[in-house]
Amino acid sequence: MERYRPVRVAGLPPLVAGAIGYFSYDMARLVEKLPAxxxxxxxxxxxxxMFYLxxxxxxxxxxxxxxxxxxxxxxPG
Incomplete structure (x- = not known):
């Protein structure tokens, strides 16, 4: 994962890379006992x-x- 660590550049937004996606609302059923x-x-x-370039x-x-x-x-860097 170290390879994917972005370098901070002044003036750019804080989110320029990383894992972007979603977790569904129903995923709570994997960690809690809830009725289907x-x-x-x-x-x-x-x-x-997903990781985006x-x-x-x-x-x-x-x-x-x-x-x-x-x-x-x-x-490095």
Missing amino acids: LRRNDLGLDDAVL GVVAFDHVRQCAWIVRNVFTDG
Whole structure:
């Protein structure tokens, strides 16, 4: 995972890389004993996380966007 640690660059948004995805509401049934209310009609996964090399980040307060592309280097930093 160390390979995927982004370098902080002043002026860029804090989220420029990492695992992005979702955990479903029903995933709570994997850790708590809850009644099954419905069956999974859509066949969706309980969780999906993906690693992206690039992101488009939009700042709704400042009304601006960043296109960030991460690259890997052979050495540290």
